[in-house]
Amino acid sequence: MKKTNLSFIKPLAFAIATVGLMAGCGSDDSNSSSSAATSTVVDSEDNQLAFDATAYTTVNISLDGVTMAVRQYRIVYVANPIEMASQSAFGSTMLLDDPYIYQTMIVSVAEASVSDENTALYFKVNNAGWFTSAVATDITEGAEFVSTSDTDAVGAALKAGYVFIDVGTRSRGARAVDGSWAGKAPAPVVDAKAAIRYLRLNDALMPGSAERIVVTGTSGGGGLTAAVSASGNSADYLPFLAAVGAAGVTGEDDSLASTINDDVFAAVAYCPINNLGNADAGYEWQYNGIRSDDNTGSLNGVAYSAGVQPAASAAIAALFPDYLNSLNLTLDDSSALTDATMNSAIVEQLKEELERQLAAGTDVPDYGEDFSVTLRGTTYAIANDWLTLSGSGTSATVADIDFEKFLKFVTTPIALKTVVAFDAVGVTGNPNISGETNLFGSDSYEYANFTQWSWNNNEVLGDGSGTDDTGLAWSDYLASTSELATQLKLINPIAYLNTDADSAPYWYVRHGMIDRDTAYAMQLTLYYAIKNDKSVRDVSFKMPYLTPHSGNYDVQEAFSWIKTKLDAGI
Incomplete structure (x- = not known):
């Protein structure tokens, strides 16, 4: 396959370096599984990416107290990986022992599921904070998992017979051997798509079905999940996929084409930090009116009220209405989602969640009582001055929500991000490489x-x-x-939803009720963009009760949802 002339192309020799138990130098008769793509290997790079079913190790784990043997394959999923040198984060730099650790995936499958060609592929990306994610797995010798736990996705996946895939990707802070910053956007999306293409190429040789890929991630990984799941099969990524030797990309420059699909079956995204180009505008629009010295930290030693943060917040907030209104999204009643209706839409989601909790018997405090909120190991008693209930017990309903006071409640135990929250470098006196x-x-x-x-x-x-x-x-x-x-x-899912991209038909999106890491407005924008997409068959969106910025806290609910969608078929 010929390559587009991009500066970060590396010699093909790198692709066949042995990395642990690398599978990828096997038979020449590998097949693609994609029903919409060519079913035979089409070029030499796809030959290099043939799956070797014999190149595995076996680890023994405990699942629900019973020993289980798991086959594990370590795979460099592109033919032309970038030779990486280091990762920078939070003011320190880590040198890499494995130069291909960011374009490697670890495929784990229970021995009992090896022959199941129809089971799902649970495809986990990491990338917290949109940082580069070195491949790693919790499925190690002697590890213990519980399938009934609400926080153990590995146990639930293995119990269901799914193939569990841990995926490494390049992203921010990654530096190549040649000194370039080789993790710049759209690298994480490109790498995730390349891993999906490897699975498609080798579907006939590997356990599970590449037609049943469930992508999941939290925070930046949730944003990555959303971007990958929204942009299936878009030709926009082909130059970048070609550069790293992803499976199924042919031609060069204007003649680039694809013989393999990279769309997915479902997305399970927790608190997705998404739509970064507009995330600051949404954040300040949401929080500008309640910012103070009490809930916003100082910058470079200057208190919030005494510095440039208030003016910056107001200026950035003013950019959001035009953006939101330009999307032409509609609410459930077919009215427009605009800056005038956004907060009401958020309140409606809050009301639905609170009434779910009340009906389930949760002790939700009435006005004047205290919420008990646990964050980062500390429990706070915070007076309820924003929620008024009607009735009692499981028949209680929400009578009123004071949204401004709710926002202040959310920022009581943990301060807001300083201004600027996401595009933070080089502005407002910020001395650090922070934000995205x-x-x-x-x-x-x-x-x-x-x-x-x-x-x-x-x-x-x-x-x-x-x-x-x-x-x-x-x-x-x-x-x-x-x-x-x-x-x-x-990297923006909104750019591909409601277009001719093949977005995932099924979406499960969660954003915690007390999560201030991105704006509720950004998550409602994503939710309604998904819901407005006519190709999407189902989207489950909730704001879980008193849940902070986190993921995999509702594993039983999530996996029940996944099973229902898989049972419904493609």
Whole structure:
């Protein structure tokens, strides 16, 4: 297969380096499973990616107290992996022993399920904070799992007979051997799609069905899950897939084509940090009115009220209404989802969750009583000054929600992110590489501002970002180069929902009731974009009671939902 001429292409020799128990140098007669794609290997790189069913180790685990043998395959899933050197995060740098650990997946399948060609593939991405995710697995010798636990997705998956796949991907903070920042967007989405394509290519040789892939992740991994699941089979990714030697990509430049699909069956996304290009606008629109010194930290030693944060928050918040209204999304009653109706839509979700809890017998405090909230190991008693109930016991209902006071309640035990929350580098006196800014820009620079306000207000000379270095305001910069605009689109699920992309037909999305890591408005925007997509058959969305930023806390409910959708068929 010929390659698009991208700077991060590496020699094919890297692809056949042995990495642990790498499977990928087997027979030449591998088949693709995709019903909509060619069923035979089409080029030499696909031959390099043939699955070797004999290249596994066996680990013995305990599932519900019973010993279970699990076959485990370690696979470099692209033919042309990037040779990586290090990962930078939180002010420190970690050197890598395995240069391909970010484009590797670990496939685990119980011995009893090895011959099951119809079972689901539970495809787990990590990427908390949108950081690079080195492949790792909890399925190790002697590990113990409980299938009935509400926090043990591994146990539930193995009990159901699913193939469990841990996927490594490049993302922000990753640096290649050649010194380039090789994890820039859309790298994590590209890598996840490449792993899916490997599974499609080798479906006839591997356990399970690549037509039944369930992608799951939390936080940044939830955002990655949403982006992958929304953008199935989009040709936008082909140049990037070609560069790393993903299965099923042929041609070059304008003639790039695909013989293999990368759409998925279902998405299970927890608190997805998604739509990063608009996440700051949504965050400040949601929280600007309640920010104070009590719930917003200082920046560079300057208190919230004494510095530039209030003005920045107000300016960024003002950008959200036009964006939201431009999406033309509709609510359940066919009315428009706009800045005028968004908060009411959030309140309706809160009401539904609270009334579910009341009907189930949960002791929800009435007005004037205390909520008991546990966060990061500390329990807080917080007075209820925002929720009024009607009736009592399991027949109680929600009479009123004061939404502004609810937002203050949410930010009582844990402060809001400082301004700016996501595109934070080089602005408002922030001295750190924080937020998602280093997911964007040229691989020659560590970061690039990716939102209008931060770009126009970058104050660090020589960082290659902002009007101060380029001489171009935001709109002019986007018009002058396609790189940043392309990056923003290819990691954003909203850009692919309600288009001709093959979005996943089934979605399970959760955002905790007291999760302030992204705005409720951003999650409702995602929910209604999914719901408005006519190709989506079902979306389950909830804001679980008193749940903070987290995932896999409702495993039994999630896996029951997955089973129902799998039983319904493709």
